[in-house]
Amino acid sequence: MATATEKPSETSSAKMFGGYNKRYKHWSPTLGCSMAFSVYFPPSSSHKFPVLYWLSGLTCTDENFIIKSGAQRAASAEGVALVAPDTSPRGLNVEGEADSWDFGVGAGFYLNAKEGKWKNWQMYDYVVKELPKVLSENFEQLDTSRASISGHSMGGHGALTIYLKNLDKYKSASAFAPIANPTNCPWGLKAFSNYLGNNKSDWEEYDATCLIGKYNKITAPILIDQGEDDKFLQEQLLPHKFEEACKSVGAPLVLRMQPGYDHSYYFIATFIDDHIKHHAEVLKSP
Numbered sequence: 001m002a003t004a005t006e007k008p009s010e011t012s013s014a015k016m017f018g019g020y021n022k023r024y025k026h027w028s029p030t031l032g033c034s035m036a037f038s039v040y041f042p043p044s045s046s047h048k049f050p051v052l053y054w055l056s057g058l059t060c061t062d063e064n065f066i067i068k069s070g071a072q073r074a075a076s077a078e079g080v081a082l083v084a085p086d087t088s089p090r091g092l093n094v095e096g097e098a099d100s101w102d103f104g105v106g107a108g109f110y111l112n113a114k115e116g117k118w119k120n121w122q123m124y125d126y127v128v129k130e131l132p133k134v135l136s137e138n139f140e141q142l143d144t145s146r147a148s149i150s151g152h153s154m155g156g157h158g159a160l161t162i163y164l165k166n167l168d169k170y171k172s173a174s175a176f177a178p179i180a181n182p183t184n185c186p187w188g189l190k191a192f193s194n195y196l197g198n199n200k201s202d203w204e205e206y207d208a209t210c211l212i213g214k215y216n217k218i219t220a221p222i223l224i225d226q227g228e229d230d231k232f233l234q235e236q237l238l239p240h241k242f243e244e245a246c247k248s249v250g251a252p253l254v255l256r257m258q259p260g261y262d263h264s265y266y267f268i269a270t271f272i273d274d275h276i277k278h279h280a281e282v283l284k285s286p
Contacts, residue, residue, distance in 0.1 A: 007138050011036070017076035018043035021066055030130045031089040032120045037131065038062040040072050040082040041141065049081040050146035050283035051135070052276070053170075055127065055155030055162075058187070059106045062086045065152075068265035074276035080283060081142055085131055087154070089120045102187055103194060109182075110158030111206045113195040121195055124206075128162055128169065148172040148279040152268060153232075154179055154187070160208035160222070160242075164215040172282040174223035174275045176268050177230055180242035181209040187236050209238075209245045220282045221252035225271045227261030 008024035015021075019042040028035040042049055052075070054065045062084045065071065075082050088108035094117060097104035108123035136144040149170045151159035156178025163173035182188025183203045192203040204210035226239050233239075239255055246253040261267040 008037075008134060016040070016072045019072065019076050021072065023062070023066075026134060028089075028126060028130060030122050030126045033089045033091050035089070035126070036062050036086050038066045038082075038084045039135075039139070039142075040066065040075055042076045042079050042081060044141075045079060047079070048141055048143035049079055050143055050148070050280075051081050051083055051132075052279050052283070053127065053131075053147065053149045053151075053159075054082060054084045055110060055149070055151030055158040056084065056087050057151070057153030057155050058087070059101050060087050060155075061106070064265070065268075068269065069272050070269045071272045071276060074273040074280075078276055078280035078284075080276060080280050083131070083135065085127060088123060092120055094118065094120070103190055107154065107191065109154060109191045109195065109206070110162060111191075111195055114202065115195060115197055118195050123158075124162065127158070128166060132169075146171065146283050148174075148283055150174040150176075150275055150279065151178070152176040153237075153263065156180070156224070157182055157188075157206075157208065161206050161211060163222075164208060164211045164218075165205075167215060167217060172220040172222075172279050174225075174278055176225050176271070176275075177227060177232070177237055177263055178208070178224060178239065178242075179237055180224075181207060181238040183207045183210065184241065185236045185238060209242045212242070212245045212251050213249050218251050221254050222246070223275060223278050224253065224255045225267075225275075226255065226257055227263060227267045228257050228259045229261060230263040230267075232263055 008026035012023040112124045113121035149159045156175030196202045
């Protein structure tokens with residue numbers, strides 16, 4: 001069995017826009033299983049690259065963003081490395097882990113589960129603590145002290161909540177179609193009740209709309225893009241609830257409603273350059 005300090009093993013590599021998409025596997029003590037993550041390294045530079053973490057949505061792996069988003073063009077030009085972790089533990093064979101697409105495998109919700117059956121679902125600690133340590137110890141070309149975070153849907157929820165709770169670790173945040181108020185939507189109710197139990201105060205610790213009032217000392221505006229033709233908009237995503245919460249505490253938010261766009265990676269690919277540039281400005285500022 002691998003140890004916490006063992007170097008991740010490279011499983012694939014492909015050149016793109018002068019840099020390289022690389023995929024790695026490593027043993028995660030936090031999750032108790034082998035995990036994969038993908039990194040896009042921009043073309044070689046005399047300077048270390050700042051890091052933009054991307055958290056993907058329900059059913060996704062670390063590869064969806066790397067393959068579908070086209071983010072590498074802007075990341076190459078801006079000199080920002082992209083890091084995409086997987087969305088949940090895998091291979092643990094917990095009863096019921098694959099019974100539905102919106103819970104269990106591929107649906108970690110970037111929280112630390114409290115219910116015993118799901119004790120390995122510690123994606124918050126994996127993203128916030130373990131993965132940055134793995135990167136800083138094994139990739140000298142990355143400057144993990146300069147980091148920002150973004151994501152889509154469930155991953156947008158993860159990006160917003162992780163950012164708000166760790167303003168000392170991330171310089172900016174953005175999201176595409178985030179689950180912005182999970183304590184009030186079916187996806188969130190299902191995930192939180194099963195992972196966290198019935199204590200609603202535990203749920204609120206993973207709800208950006210609830211957190212913004214607690215952690216509102218934000219300097220860089222949060223950028224959110226939301227497709228107006230997204231079939232999940234009204235029932236699951238609730239970005240306007242987050243917008244209202246931001247306004248109530250004076251937190252800087254740019255919420256862009258995009259006419260005609262849906263929930264897919266076609267939507268993400270259309271606006272991803274804006275997000276890369278949004279983060280690059282902050283990451284590269286003195």
